[in-house]
Amino acid sequence: MSKYAIIVGSVLGASEYVADALAEAIQQNGDSAEIFLSPDFTEIPSETIWIICTSTHGAGELPDNIQHFAQQLEFADLSAVSAYVIGLGDSSYDTFCHGAKAIETLLKQGGATLLSTPLHIDVLTYPIPEDEAVAWFKSQTSQQIA
Template sequence: MTLAKIVYASMTGNTEEIADIVAEAFEDLELEVEIDECTQVDAADFEEADICVVATYTYGDGDLPDEIVDFYEDLQEIDLSGKIFGVCGSGDTFYDDFCKSVDDFEAVFTEIGAKKGADSVKVDLAAEEDDIQRLEEFAKKLATAAE
């Protein structure tokens, strides 16, 4: 069975909700799903997964959340060649660097050999109905890429 591992960072609950939406979409596609908050896992745990997903918010002016910095740095040290990845997250369009943390994680996944399975999904604050549809499509594309 295909294993999708989702790691998230969330302060207000918006990004945790985004991660939950993606997890439910994977479950509907009959994938095995593991979902963890970023301080509870090691980046190396992605080595066991077929699909690697990070859901993160962006703090302030384009900064990674403090709680995911260690995970981000550790991720740069592993080899995920052949793994499928996807990144999603929340931000606030008020800021110039909207969802920059999503872009930062996408760049790292590419550097460590993972294959992008779907375009990143960026959500302005909380997920609305159209965002939910985009997140469900994101999960479907990742699942298809892992087949």
């Protein structure tokens, strides 16, 4: 059984919907998933597979609820971490998915293993981003998630 930690950065709730949909798909497959809406690095087991799902806020910043977590990652040893990154954004802005890109950079700097190229969901193309995220996640895992 695989264990997942779904780490959420959200302002208006879309990333939370994505997290809920991913958790449901993971649990239907017999694996476990815990959602972290106020993520703290010290509370997220490194032996879980991280799925970081974040939107971008303002002028390309991370949402308030995930900023502390991102600061914790800056100097952390992440060599034991395996992760997926999902970004939500609006491609009409030049800061499209900058939040997810910032998280990706921090993960790489800390030595984490990215299990896939990050997914950047354009809400203009996919107005229900959780459907796109679940389909992508299923395609990235060797498991047959229901």
